[in-house]
Amino acid sequence: MTSSTFPTLSTPAGPIPAAAPGWDRQRHSQMPSHRYRDAYSRVPVPLTVRDWPSNRLAHAPLWVPVDLRDGNQALAEPMDPARKRRFFELMVAMGYKEIEVGYPSASQTDYDFVRLIAETEIAPEDVTIVVFTPARRELIQRTVESVRGIRNHVVIHMYTATAPTWRDVVLGQDRDGLKELILGGGRDVLEFAGHLPNVRFEFSPEVFNLTEPDYALEVCDAMTELWEATPERPVILNLPATVEIATPNVYADQIEYMHKHLARREAVILSVHPHNDRGTGVACAELAVLAGAQRVEGCIFGNGERTGNVDLATLALNLHSQGVDPMIDFSDIDEIRRTVEHCNRIEIHPRHPYVGDLVHTAFSGTHQDAIKKGFAEHRLRATAEARSAREIEWKVPYLPIDPVDIGRSYDAVIRVNSQSGKAGIAYLLKAEYGIELPRRLQIDFARHIQQHTDETGSEVTADQLWDIFHGAYLAAPAQAPVDLVDCTTTGQSTTITIRANGSEKTTTHDGIGPVEALTAALSHIGFAIDILSLHQTSTGTGSDSEAITLIEYRHRQRTGWVAGKDRSVLTASLIAVMNAATVETGARTR
Numbered sequence: 001m002t003s004s005t006f007p008t009l010s011t012p013a014g015p016i017p018a019a020a021p022g023w024d025r026q027r028h029s030q031m032p033s034h035r036y037r038d039a040y041s042r043v044p045v046p047l048t049v050r051d052w053p054s055n056r057l058a059h060a061p062l063w064v065p066v067d068l069r070d071g072n073q074a075l076a077e078p079m080d081p082a083r084k085r086r087f088f089e090l091m092v093a094m095g096y097k098e099i100e101v102g103y104p105s106a107s108q109t110d111y112d113f114v115r116l117i118a119e120t121e122i123a124p125e126d127v128t129i130v131v132f133t134p135a136r137r138e139l140i141q142r143t144v145e146s147v148r149g150i151r152n153h154v155v156i157h158m159y160t161a162t163a164p165t166w167r168d169v170v171l172g173q174d175r176d177g178l179k180e181l182i183l184g185g186g187r188d189v190l191e192f193a194g195h196l197p198n199v200r201f202e203f204s205p206e207v208f209n210l211t212e213p214d215y216a217l218e219v220c221d222a223m224t225e226l227w228e229a230t231p232e233r234p235v236i237l238n239l240p241a242t243v244e245i246a247t248p249n250v251y252a253d254q255i256e257y258m259h260k261h262l263a264r265r266e267a268v269i270l271s272v273h274p275h276n277d278r279g280t281g282v283a284c285a286e287l288a289v290l291a292g293a294q295r296v297e298g299c300i301f302g303n304g305e306r307t308g309n310v311d312l313a314t315l316a317l318n319l320h321s322q323g324v325d326p327m328i329d330f331s332d333i334d335e336i337r338r339t340v341e342h343c344n345r346i347e348i349h350p351r352h353p354y355v356g357d358l359v360h361t362a363f364s365g366t367h368q369d370a371i372k373k374g375f376a377e378h379r380l381r382a383t384a385e386a387r388s389a390r391e392i393e394w395k396v397p398y399l400p401i402d403p404v405d406i407g408r409s410y411d412a413v414i415r416v417n418s419q420s421g422k423a424g425i426a427y428l429l430k431a432e433y434g435i436e437l438p439r440r441l442q443i444d445f446a447r448h449i450q451q452h453t454d455e456t457g458s459e460v461t462a463d464q465l466w467d468i469f470h471g472a473y474l475a476a477p478a479q480a481p482v483d484l485v486d487c488t489t490t491g492q493s494t495t496i497t498i499r500a501n502g503s504e505k506t507t508t509h510d511g512i513g514p515v516e517a518l519t520a521a522l523s524h525i526g527f528a529i530d531i532l533s534l535h536q537t538s539t540g541t542g543s544d545s546e547a548i549t550l551i552e553y554r555h556r557q558r559t560g561w562v563a564g565k566d567r568s569v570l571t572a573s574l575i576a577v578m579n580a581a582t583v584e585t586g587a588r589t590r
Contacts (some may be wrong), residue, residue: 001582024517030147043163046213047253052117052291052474060319060327062295064271065091067340069110071303075344083343084113085122091300092127095328100130100157104146110544114146128153130202135160135185144192147199154199155236158185161347162219163207163351171464179219186226201227202236204273209241209250223262227268237262238297239283240273243306248280252287259292265343269590271295274310276302281310286318301340301355314353321400330354332407360403370397370425425465427450432462434545435469436537441550444561447474452460473550473579475562480582482527487514496521514570527581530554534576536569549573554582 020026037468039045067087072078076277079087084102091099101117102110116130117123129152133143140158147154160171160182167173173181186203193199203223205216220237229235239258241251262268272293274284285296302311313336316326330336337348337355350357358439374396382389390485394402403409427444429435438446448468453460460468485497485504494517497506509517519531535550547569551562562583564575 004458011139012152015497036530042245043334044213045250045253046257050253052252052256052287055290057286057289057319057322057324059324060316061216061289061293062269063096063099063233063316063328064098064100064130064295064297065300065312066273066309067091067298067299067303068113069100070103070297070305070309071299071344072110074303074305074308074367075346077345078107078109078262079343080111081113081116084109085116086339087343088117088122089111090336090343092122092124094330094336097126098128098130098155098295100132103132105133105142111142114150117152118147119150120308123150124154125406128155130155130157132157132159134158135182135188137185137188140185140188141192144189144196147193150198151554154196155202156193156199156203157204157236158189159204159206159238159239160185161206161242162216163210164212165210166207174458175215179222182219183222183226188221188226200233200235202238202271203227203242206240207242208239209254210243210245217258217261220258223266224262231267234267234269235264236269236271236295238273238295239269239293240297241275241281242273244275244277244284244546245278246278248283251284252291254320255288255293256291269295271297273297275304276307279307279441281308282314282318285310285315290481300336301352303344303346311353313355317354317401317406320405330406332468334407338431338521343487354401360399360408362398367398368427371399373397374399375427428462428465429469433466433539435539435548436535438533438535438550438552440533440552441535441561444527445469445472456534469563473561474548474565480578482519482522482525482578482581484574484578488519489514498522498525500525500527515573518574522577522581529580531577531580532559536573547572549576551576553577555580 010030012029014027016025016027022316047371068079068084074083088099088101102113104111104114114129117129123129129147129150131143131147131154133140133156135158140156143156147156150416160178161167162178166191167175167178171178171181182203204219205211205219208216216239224235224237227235228366237258239255252275255270259265259270262270270293272285272295272523274281274288281298281302285298288394289296296310296312296314296315298310298312300312302308303345305365313330313333316328318332319326320330333355341347348355351359353359362371378389378396379394390402390404396402425446426437429437450458452468482498482500485499486495487497488495492510493508493510494514495506495508496517497504500522505521507521507524509520512520515531515534519529522529531551531553533552537548537550538545539548546565546567549564549566549569549572551573553560553562560580560583562576562579564572564577565581566572
């Protein structure tokens with residue numbers, strides 16, 4: 001069935017599947033899903049007994065950013081030398097200790113950048129430099145040439161695709177032929193770099209996750225034997241999910257199988273390199289670490305071919321949110337984002353985990369109420385424990401980490417639109433202007449904001465909130481039918497002079513305060529109002545602050561709210577009472 005509104009779509013039609021429960025009315029779509037095979041029919045999943053589901057993430061793996069190589073390859077405009085250097089310096093400043101810096105046999109720019117590292121001091125001595133090469137002799141030789149003279153530890157990373165489709169369609173090799181090709185590349189690496197004391201080796205069976213487990217194990221064991229892996233000079237075996245094809249638990253099973261069956265396991269650093277084709281790269285990496293992986297390759301915000309590499313920032317801050325030190329500094333995430341956006345020439349989505357502009361923002365009223373109460377409880381608990389709010393346990397609802405941890409303020413945590421409620425509105429007025437609204441006034445003011453957002457369809461800023469508040473409760477009419485001319489208090493007596501309908505009337509009131517005296521005076525001339533509640537707050541701080549009195553009043557059967565503002569608390573209260581009187585004469589509308 002074709003929709004008239006969306007003629008390019010074909011709405012699923014036909015009978016509901018017989019096995020569907022009564023509440024599920026979905027029908028078969030026109031999507032050609034029959035063309036694809038599930039992961040279990042494409043590659044054996046060897047494990048039947050698993051340890052990874054009961055393991056916990058207790059410490060950070062070794063993070064290896066590949067932005068300068070894998071990420072760079074995926075850019076429409078690859079990084080120029082200045083951008084590559086800026087990105088490298090960022091990663092060093094953040095604390096990364098192993099960085100893949102390029103594919104020196106693939107481009108002169110990458111080769112020159114590796115030479116820059118060799119010839120300058122931009123790489124601290126504790127940072128390991130990784131360079132990438134296919135298993136081709138002339139390319140391996142040029143790769144080794146690029147790292148000569150580097151004083152840092154160096155990893156030469158050789159890769160070859162091993163999955164059946166790649167063997168058959170791309171490489172034209174059977175299992176034995178491909179294994180010999182890989183070992184030939186490994187021998188070339190040894191010939192050109194085996195004598196260099198600061199060089200170690202890494203091998204990636206590309207598309208590992210679609211490779212038969214027994215074959216991946218056979219090839220990896222052959223490489224560690226060839227390269228004579230030892231605990232003192234370990235070999236990195238990097239097992240990529242080059243194209244995601246299954247749920248993350250399948251990848252975890254594959255990694256645990258290798259972890260349990262690899263020869264020379266104590267001489268192997270088990271590494272993973274998940275991509276994000278199914279949108280589960282982060283989950284794949286986390287489960288892989290539970291399954292025995294010790295090292296994770298990815299890009300800081302997940303850049304890479306197609307849907308990208310795994311996002312190292314999300315992985316690290318996920319650990320942080322569980323009380324585990326990520327071993328990388330994200331204390332100014334906006335500076336990190338600006339740098340990555342500049343180098344990649346790609347903007348980061350506002351909903352990107354942790355770094356997006358809106359990830360700590362609540363528009364929903366119920367969320368805003370919970371966050372507001374959470375902040376209040378956090379401050380009270382810090383005071384009770386006589387500790388800084390930055391030191392105590394974080395429990396604020398809807399915010400998995402304290403935004404301050406990553407250099408964010410609380411300014412954008414709560415924002416107001418048509419979905420927002422009284423708590424968010426009250427929070428913004430408090431945060432930006434210092435005004436504390438009592439609960440019933442929050443409800444009343446929320447109606448004004450709802451009317452505004454319904455009419456405009458747009459977000460409301462704190463400044464706009466203040467303007468709406470001022471118009472609703474503070475603005476005095478240009479020509480009021482009743483004015484307060486004077487209020488004088490002497491001892492226990494208050495004298496009020498009011499001008500109404502062109503004439504003045506003075507009354508004296510004993511034994512009551514000025515606010516009560518003013519309401520009595522107004523009642524004498526036909527402007528009767530009852531004050532139900534009075535709340536004092538202020539706007540601003542220090543010498544610039546002004547008192548605000550918030551009054552809930554009743555006139556006949558109607559109740560309402562008004563406010564008064566002045567440097568004097570008493571004057572602010574009297575202005576509020578007069579505003580209530582003028583509201584009820586119809587001099588201004590709300």
